[in-house]
Amino acid sequence: MSVEPVAVEGFSGSLTAGVALEDGADVLLDELVALRRELHAVPEVGLDLPVTTGIVLGALEGLDLEVTTGTGSSWVAAVLRGAHPGPVVALRADTDALPITEDTGLGFASANGSMHACGHDLHTAALVGAARLLHAGRESLHGSVLLLFQPGEEGHGGARAMLAEGALEVAGPVSAAYALHVIADLPHGVVLTRPGPIMAAYTVLEVTVTGRGGHGGRPHEGLDSIPVAAQVVSALHTHVDRAFDAFDPVVLTVGEFHAGSAPNVVAERAVLRAGVRTFSEATTARVALELPRVAERVAAAFGATAEVVVREVMAPTVNDPASARVLAATATALFGPGRYAELANPRTGSEDFSEVLRRVPGAYGYLGAAAPGAVGPDRKPAGNHSPRAFFDDSLLGDAARLLAGLARHHLAPGGTAAGSAAGRPVSDTSADPAHAPDAATWPAHALDDPPDAAVRPVTSAVEPGDAPDAADRPVTGAVLEAPDAVPAAPAPQHPAPDRSPGGQP
Numbered sequence: 001m002s003v004e005p006v007a008v009e010g011f012s013g014s015l016t017a018g019v020a021l022e023d024g025a026d027v028l029l030d031e032l033v034a035l036r037r038e039l040h041a042v043p044e045v046g047l048d049l050p051v052t053t054g055i056v057l058g059a060l061e062g063l064d065l066e067v068t069t070g071t072g073s074s075w076v077a078a079v080l081r082g083a084h085p086g087p088v089v090a091l092r093a094d095t096d097a098l099p100i101t102e103d104t105g106l107g108f109a110s111a112n113g114s115m116h117a118c119g120h121d122l123h124t125a126a127l128v129g130a131a132r133l134l135h136a137g138r139e140s141l142h143g144s145v146l147l148l149f150q151p152g153e154e155g156h157g158g159a160r161a162m163l164a165e166g167a168l169e170v171a172g173p174v175s176a177a178y179a180l181h182v183i184a185d186l187p188h189g190v191v192l193t194r195p196g197p198i199m200a201a202y203t204v205l206e207v208t209v210t211g212r213g214g215h216g217g218r219p220h221e222g223l224d225s226i227p228v229a230a231q232v233v234s235a236l237h238t239h240v241d242r243a244f245d246a247f248d249p250v251v252l253t254v255g256e257f258h259a260g261s262a263p264n265v266v267a268e269r270a271v272l273r274a275g276v277r278t279f280s281e282a283t284t285a286r287v288a289l290e291l292p293r294v295a296e297r298v299a300a301a302f303g304a305t306a307e308v309v310v311r312e313v314m315a316p317t318v319n320d321p322a323s324a325r326v327l328a329a330t331a332t333a334l335f336g337p338g339r340y341a342e343l344a345n346p347r348t349g350s351e352d353f354s355e356v357l358r359r360v361p362g363a364y365g366y367l368g369a370a371a372p373g374a375v376g377p378d379r380k381p382a383g384n385h386s387p388r389a390f391f392d393d394s395l396l397g398d399a400a401r402l403l404a405g406l407a408r409h410h411l412a413p414g415g416t417a418a419g420s421a422a423g424r425p426v427s428d429t430s431a432d433p434a435h436a437p438d439a440a441t442w443p444a445h446a447l448d449d450p451p452d453a454a455v456r457p458v459t460s461a462v463e464p465g466d467a468p469d470a471a472d473r474p475v476t477g478a479v480l481e482a483p484d485a486v487p488a489a490p491a492p493q494h495p496a497p498d499r500s501p502g503g504q505p
């Protein structure tokens, strides 16, 4: 916490200017930046993050919280009790880093061979900031906030490990849950979310095709596993292409194919591994059931065998529509309509906050964290997971305010949505008048004037008759096709308070 803020090379903006925190907490931003940089310098990978946990616990010291720590992994759950009874809102930050050697040249860069290349250091610092803001205003809170610091998001099963130890129950039943993710190549300060699926499920298939080895000159005496496995690859693609709804898609990549040892030897065994992305629980379940069957039967047709191991790594991240609207409305109320946009499509990456959203309704959103002006038609900075990924930590104040604002929305006296999103299956994305947004909480616009083809008004793009979730969408908003498809960010005519000359929100 005593780390000096370090100048950011290539970043001309002020790290503290332009971000005003309520509750007289301007000074908080400096502390959050210092906290983030302290975390950034000592990244840890996986489920066991002792240094990170120590820093988090230190940063929460002095706050009146009920703190529980994990035994099987380094999660921290801190419960902030409001002055009045009410529901529980969970806010989650992931805390782990990646096995990447940092190449940013930043003064506070990691030198230990790992890197916070996905921005989880910002998530962690922002959640500490939200805790401070909410703590300062706890006299007005009707309910409790469950602050979850989760390790092992980067494919280590961190959410499942944390939830298996009961972290989600330590404050009582949770009625809504939220998480934010910073994105290094999205315009500075823009917030994005969408109702329904927002990130893909990730399933890994390992197929071992076994034939019979032999002499390459007499393949008829053996059973060549390579052409059989090639047929399996082809059949998997055909099945994905033909058997699944184009509007609930399956993205299959056979990323590994290993077989053979010499050109004059018939390979007895071929092993292929495929990654499959899906966007609903039902299609994820079908993939796990049908793709092994296709592989087994194709192999059998040639007299070979296929053994298939299916590993469901992550579930689809599915936003409860009402909660997504709360996120949109909160971002719009805090930052203005020019800094919120609805995503038209989910992203094809995966996220284990999905495990929380399987259990309680809630929403996940993105926060653009490129330096002001860094994203443009001819400029696309390094993205998350790059050794050169740069995240602008002057956004930490905004991230903390947004997280705190989400909790406050649910814990306000007579709050419109205290538990309004609760008690429904997450998969229920049907229009429901009972959950229609309060007009006062709707963002009037996502982006005032779509600046380019990537942003289009919903009203011109959605046919009410054939869009099953059309009723869940803000009809006056605009839709961003996908973060990756934002070449030009909102044009300069969309003012944002902290935009540099010529910059983009």
Ligand SMILES: [Zn+2]
Residues within 6 Å of the ligand: 118, 154, 384, 385
């Ligand atoms: Zn990541």
Ligand SMILES: [Zn+2]
Residues within 6 Å of the ligand: 118, 119, 120, 153, 181
């Ligand atoms: Zn991440």
